Amino acid sequence: MRDPRPASGMxxxxxxxxYEWSARRNWFFVDVPPEPSADISDRPRMPRGFDSVRVTATVGATTWSTSIFPGGGTYALPLKRAVLQAEGIGEGDEIEIALVVHDG
Known part of the structure; x- marks a missing residue:
């Protein structure tokens, strides 16, 4: 994966x-906790499809650009299959995530 480390952002x-999304097999996510989700939601930004927010995510040694999506009071971060494989992780695993939230 490329390393798109941003210069700034929350x-x-x-x-x-x-967890695996119940509506679609083989789609995996983690939820951003409620407090940071509220902080992200409160930041002004241009509207995007599905109210998504652009982020750069890091799990272990893997960094990628993606979007998080609101639902149920928190944001959900999709985990690409390549990330799961590169980091040797899967459903039910507890992982550490670093997000940089982009304003634009």
């Missing part, structure tokens, strides 16, 4: 458990 570090 940083959020958290630990979460990987």
């Amino acid at each position: 940083r959020v570090d958290f630990t979460a458990v990987i």
Whole structure:
């Protein structure tokens, strides 16, 4: 994976458990905790599809650009198959995540 480390942005570090989305098999996510989700939601930004927010995510040694999506009071971070494989992680694993939230 490429290393798109941004120069600035709100940083959020958290630990979460990987789960499979019940509506679609083989789609895996972690939830951003409620407090940082509220902070992210409160930041002004241009509207994007599905109210998504652009982020750079890091799990272990893997960094990638993606979006987080709101739902149920928190944001969900999708985990690409390549990330799961590169880090040797899967459903039910508790992982540490670093997000940089982009304003634009």
